[in-house]
Amino acid sequence: MADDAPPINLTNHFLIAMPGMEDGTFSRSVVYVCDHSERGALGLIINKPGDINLADLFDKVDLPLQRADLGVLPVFHGGPLQMERGFVLHDPIVVEGLQPDESVYASTLSVPGGLEMTTSKDVLEAMSSGAGPRRVLVTLGYSSWAEGQLESEIARNSWLTVDADINLIFEAPIDQRYDLALSLLGLQTWMLSPEAGHA
Template structure:
């Protein structure tokens, strides 16, 4: 049996033949991965039906984008983080986890926070330097992600801050694949078997 290898702080890049509506064409940032399972946040599907102003209004927080042009927006979009826990917010951000009520350190540079105190800080322009806000997450039971990898449903590579925070949502899939030297558009959508 092969030794377990954690994909924490990695990107999962959906292969073109992955037809699951939740994950087709996605890049997922893996925040936790151990023998019990995995947790990730889809980072390239925006929730067009939920404007940033509405989310912050629902939480009775100031709109951090108020008065800013589209190019200056502090929170450009809210992401559809995955099919699990749609009602919960997940914030991937730079910096440490010690400042926030419910937070976990993912890497030396990144943390995942689920408490509203970080949104309050963002609304009041005191939040982390770089962040991504998502509703919902993706989860895998123990061994499930490993099986999907064996079935060639995903490519994986170490995560980078530019892809996570700087690439436009519609460019993240190709940008993440580019980290592997792959043009995702040239990969066949047909699964092959030798």
């Protein structure tokens, strides 16, 4: 029986929107899943830049930005929820004396096998002073699915899933991230039908 199947855990995976996904937020999106459990899932879209960059964001929160490498980075549209709130996806910060699940920041979710997602302002303050994580992706808003919702969308062929490639998040050209995420599965866009294929 299907009910006996072990629950899937897509933490530290990419969700890749299928061509039939017409929702404006999620069309051609790649979502990094930060947390997935029986209670639901939470993730950030990594390939939809907004209309401001980090220099603009730091101006809005009255912080100087001492790191020129970050100022030109776009602030991404992370999803349709809490779009006024910032989320910082970053490399794990390793500090001697801290346990693996502890963070130097006040509010950080450590993604097993992957990155950290911080929502507290102290990460911005660290970046402002020239410190902070080496690589960051900042979003306004996030994406969330209720219990069983993501599993049901996957069953309806709304999403493809693949283990996340962290370098794709930080290094790949933004306009190529969708195609590069598909290539992790050995696929190209032309191979996918916009129709959900049920035999």
